[in-house]
Amino acid sequence: MLIIDGSQGEGGGQILRSTLSLALVSGLPVRIENIRAGRSKPGVMRQHLTAIRAAALISSADVRGADVGASCVEFVPGEVRAGEYEFAVGTAGSGTLVLQTVLPALMFCKTASRLTIEGGTHNAWAPPFDFLSEAYFPAIRQLGVVVDGQLQRHGFYPAGGGRFHVNVAAATCAQRFALVERGEFSSRRVRAVVAHLPGSIAERELKKAAQKLNWPSECFEVCEASESLGPGNIVMAYLQSAKVSEVFIAFGRHGVAAEKVAYEVVDQVRRYCATSAPVGPYLA
Structure with a gap:
């Protein structure tokens, strides 16, 4: 059984999730110890438990120790279905x-x-x-x-x-994928989403983004997520180039001006466009 120390690096939940993914693909049994040791509330939380159960369900895995708060989990995968x-x-x-x-x-x-x-x-x-x-x-x-x-x-x-x-x-047949350049941009847009909050928040965000990016007006869109169960706000910039798509994001939060949220997205877009890198840090 392969033993993974969950306290390494950032000591967060990604070590657990990545270990589960690799166990499913390789078929290797694993034991993850010191789960989320680097967090203020260490151990398995509900979303991590859902990931464990999901991985177990698709592979009929034998799982031991999968409980909220657990610091050690053993995962023995079967065949993925x-x-x-x-x-x-x-x-x-x-x-x-x-x-x-x-x-x-x-x-x-x-x-x-x-x-x-x-x-x-x-x-x-x-x-x-x-x-x-x-x-x-x-x-x-x-x-x-x-x-x-x-x-x-x-x-x-x-x-x-x-x-x-x-x-x-x-x-089918997986193919080699080499991404060394992004090519010319073919489309770009910014969307501000609000749920159960004044639409003026999104309008202010888009106004600031438009001022800073100097893109055509049709590149900016307000979306009202009325189906959401609770309030929320997010600004997203979508950049489509010849070989790759990228999305840059900033979340509205209490006490932070809409204009500042917009500028956070603008800053990400500017830094991406100023380099020749085909992808941003998260897609990489």
């Missing part, structure tokens, strides 16, 4: 991180899968759904794996309650 699965975090914990735990293994299956996941879809500690659908999935498709998703309901922190679907096509 494609199919229709539903996973619910039950809090504002990230549903997108649960997806990223099981997706690598399902990409190798000979039959298709459809996943429905409930939980946080847009929070500051995980990739928002738009990043997955507009940047991450297109990159995966260049490997020859067809993955797409549909957002049904936004889930902001702290209410959560978001819901999305992801389709993973049956694996």
Whole structure:
């Protein structure tokens, strides 16, 4: 059994999730110790437990120690099976991180899968759904794996309650993917999303972004997420180039002016455009 020390590096939940992903793909049994030792509340939390259970379900794994607060979990995977699965975090914990735990293994299956996941879809500690659908999935498709998703309901922190679907096509022949340049930009846009908050917040964000970026007015869009169970605000910049798509994000939060949130996105866009790097730090 391979033993992984969860206190290494940042000592966070990504060590647990990455270990589960690699165990599913390789078939190797693992024991993760000192889980999230670097966090103020160490051990397994609900969203991590959902990821463990999701990984166990798709592989009929033998799991020991998977409880909220646990510092050590053993995971012995079986054969990964494609199919229709539903996973619910039950809090504002990230549903997108649960997806990223099981997706690598399902990409190798000979039959298709459809996943429905409930939980946080847009929070500051995980990739928002738009990043997955507009940047991450297109990159995966260049490997020859067809993955797409549909957002049904936004889930902001702290209410959560978001819901999305992801389709993973049956694996065919994976292909080599070399991304060394992004090419010319073909489209660019900024979207400000508000849920159960004044629309003027989004309007102020877009006004500031438009002033700083000097893009045409049609590049800026307000979206009202009225289906969300709780309030939230996010600004996203989408840049499509010849060979890659990127998404840059900033979250509205209490006590921070809308203009500052907009500038956070603008700063990311400027830094990306000022380099020749094909991808930003998160897609990398």
